[in-house]
Amino acid sequence: MFGTSVGLSVGLVGALTMSGGAGRRYLVFLLRARWEKILPLRLGAFLDWACEAGLMRLSGPAYQFRHREFQHWLAAHPRPVGEGVAPVATPSPCRRGRPEP
Numbered sequence: 001m002f003g004t005s006v007g008l009s010v011g012l013v014g015a016l017t018m019s020g021g022a023g024r025r026y027l028v029f030l031l032r033a034r035w036e037k038i039l040p041l042r043l044g045a046f047l048d049w050a051c052e053a054g055l056m057r058l059s060g061p062a063y064q065f066r067h068r069e070f071q072h073w074l075a076a077h078p079r080p081v082g083e084g085v086a087p088v089a090t091p092s093p094c095r096r097g098r099p100e101p
Contacts, residue, residue, distance in 0.1 A: 033039040040046045047063055050056040055070065056063045065071040 030039070030041060030043060033043075034041045047056065051058055051063075054066060057066050058064075
């Protein structure tokens with residue numbers, strides 16, 4: 001067990017010192033974002049899934065939200081539901097302006 005942890009530590013330090021500046025910054029960004037639970041570790045796979053699910057689209061080198069309302073909702077609710085945040089009941093866009101049955 002000790003040998004494995006030392007090997008992984010030495011490998012990580014070696015990879016950080018040998019890699020280029022942009023690659024190192026990206027790796028540090030991913031590790032820090034994962035540590036703070038801001039983004040998933042496999043960010044590329046997550047973005048591919050979001051495109052396949054229809055939540056985002058790839059426009060050149062950038063990802064865009066397909067629906068502005070979804071983007072605004074995410075900005076208003078930065079923490080996931082279940083971490084002490086009660087879900088907010090918002091009217092469906094289909095039912096706005098219509099009386100409830």
